[in-house]
Amino acid sequence: MSFPWAKEYTPTTDFGQWMDKQLPLPRFVYNSVGAGYPAPRNLNYMWNFGSMAGLFLVIQIVTGIILAMHYAANAGVAFDSVEHIMRDVNSGWMIRYAHANGASFFFIAIYLHIGRGHAKCCGCSA
């Protein structure tokens, strides 16, 4: 997402230029969320919920994969494997709670994000 009118990403250090040539990941971030992605002045806090929804999606994927490593999808041992996660796995209780609450917050963020687009006016200057 780079725009011809936006500020060009110009690394100043030698390492920055080398990195930009090898793997332009900083350029991607700069053009997506940095100064290379100009946004209107009248955005308010409601515009935070899009990236928050994205963050919660990442949290759900990461914690979900980790939980799947310790979970057994078998009716005979599934309950025990969840208790194993809650009691024995290091920080397992926190990863499981993050996954459960992250699901709720993902919906909260996504509804507010959708609602911001549908609302006629939500604090904007129009």
Added chain:
Amino acid sequence: MATVETADTAVAEESGVRRRDFINIAAVSFAGAGAVATVFPLVNQMNPSADVLALSSIEVDISAIETGQSIKTSWRKQPIFIRNLTEAEIAEANAVDVAGLRDPETLAERTTAGKENWLITLGVCTHLGCVPLGAAQGEIKGEFGGYFCPCHGSHYDTAARIRKGPAPTNLVVPEHEFLSDTVVKIG
């Protein structure tokens, strides 16, 4: 960025460090600390879990083992010999010239200070892994009065050191500590 800051417009402190530099460094440091705090549990969950750690050590009650007797128990699925050495066996082990042994170790190095009579070893021959004889009553103790492996004839002395036969090293002494006079924790 709302304003473009150049060297001309920047308000330089006397030290040459701008306030914005300080804020940038502080913000990145704060974010870095948060990232470490987030990643730590995600990595730590790969370490041995509490139920695995609970199995990795055992506590053994040794109060019923009379002098000269020994017991077999198991630890991490391997046999363990706990032997209460007699005074004669201790004297015999200490009388050996350590420098001449295949795997030089003194009895004191293989036992806990003050409890030299408690010889705790893995019951696994260091040659090919058989369980040596000598721990149970009536079993052959070998030519040196300790343990004898019947598979290929390794003789261990009263400090469970290899003295004769094919085994390359002494019987392994696992990490252990005495929780009290009657309870030893292995592992």
